[in-house]
Amino acid sequence: MASVRSESTSTRSSSLSPRSLMGGMEPRRLRRLILERSFAARVGHIGSALSVADILVALYGEVLRVADPEAPDRDRFVLSKGHAALALYGALFLRGWLTSEELNSYCADGTLLGVHPEHHLRGVDFSTGSLGHGLPIGAGAALAARLDGSERRVFVLVSDAECNEGALWEAAQFAAHHRLSRLTVIVDANGQQALGYTRDVLDLEPLADRWRAFRWEVREVDGHDVRALTRTLQEAPGEGGAPRAVIARTVFGKGVSFMESRIKWHYWPMSDEEFVQALREVDPA
Numbered sequence: 400m401a402s403v404r405s406e407s408t409s410t411r412s413s414s415l416s417p418r419s420l421m422g423g424m425e426p427r428r429l430r431r432l433i434l435e436r437s438f439a440a441r442v443g444h445i446g447s448a449l450s451v452a453d454i455l456v457a458l459y460g461e462v463l464r465v466a467d468p469e470a471p472d473r474d475r476f477v478l479s480k481g482h483a484a485l486a487l488y489g490a491l492f493l494r495g496w497l498t499s500e501e502l503n504s505y506c507a508d509g510t511l512l513g514v515h516p517e518h519h520l521r522g523v524d525f526s527t528g529s530l531g532h533g534l535p536i537g538a539g540a541a542l543a544a545r546l547d548g549s550e551r552r553v554f555v556l557v558s559d560a561e562c563n564e565g566a567l568w569e570a571a572q573f574a575a576h577h578r579l580s581r582l583t584v585i586v587d588a589n590g591q592q593a594l595g596y597t598r599d600v601l602d603l604e605p606l607a608d609r610w611r612a613f614r615w616e617v618r619e620v621d622g623h624d625v626r627a628l629t630r631t632l633q634e635a636p637g638e639g640g641a642p643r644a645v646i647a648r649t650v651f652g653k654g655v656s657f658m659e660s661r662i663k664w665h666y667w668p669m670s671d672e673e674f675v676q677a678l679r680e681v682d683p684a
């Protein structure tokens with residue numbers, strides 16, 4: 400299978416160019432990019448990135464008001480589960496904010512595209528990777544928007560393991576107290592966390608009731624249904640001023656049969672044979 404490896408090294412351009420993809424923010428394209436780049440870099444976190452692919456398609460395809468990534472009043476997005484950075488890079492590429500050269504530098508020496516996202520990269524507002532800190536950052540950003548008299552909204556994508564962490568719940572209380580209704584947290588509820596299943600490590604259910612108890616408005620949605628996600632994330636803030644939690648029920652490794660709900664695919668990179676099969680499954684064309 401040497402030919403597979405040589406065609407897929409980090410120097411090989413992505414098979415997609417942003418120009419050909421105007422309006423092409425499609426889940427299968429994003430999944431293909433995730434597989435190509437993680438294979439080329441021999442890096443894991445593949446299942447984590449596939450889990451949030453549809454959420455990022457909804458956000459960057461429709462929901463986020465970020466036509467100009469430098470505009471002060473653009474919406475803000477915090478990828479709190481920073482280890483899924485490759486999904487974010489893919490979405491930024493499909494949006495036309497990253498070149499294929501930049502995308503292809505993923506995890507190479509000297510790149511700005513590391514395993515976790517850094518705010519030095521165009522389109523990334525906040526550096527993340529230390530789990531549990533995205534919601535505190537997002538709550539501060541939402542309060543700052545109010546103080547600025549800005550209409551901008553803040554979306555924070557957290558993992559279910561982050562809901563184990565105290566800092567997240569402190570921020571949840573803060574946001575409810577200050578009625579930060581332009582703040583939305585999306586929980587990527589895939590039921591896995593690194594080396595275990597959430598129900599075994601520290602059970603979070605009933606997750607929706609927990610958020611309600613913290614005085615958040617709650618929605619539950621199929622995290623792989625881009626239309627339902629888009630509709631839910633575009634809902635106007637409720638009357639009461641509560642921030643909103645969207646619990647997105649997802650499947651870790653979604654789209655690749657041998658990765659779905661398997662612990663191995665948190666850290667493991669793909670073999671040549673696995674890469675070929677995975678690509679065939681996510682993007683048969």
Ligand SMILES: Cc1ncc(C[n+]2csc(CCOP(=O)(O)OP(=O)(O)O)c2C)c(N)n1
Nearest residue numbers: 447482528529530558559560561591592593
């Ligand atoms: C504060 C902190 N502790 C530990 C880690 C190491 N780590 C990386 S991913 C991960 C857990 C992954 O589970 P989850 O966050 O639920 O992500 P998903 O399964 O959705 O990928 C851990 C513990 C970290 N990034 N930050």
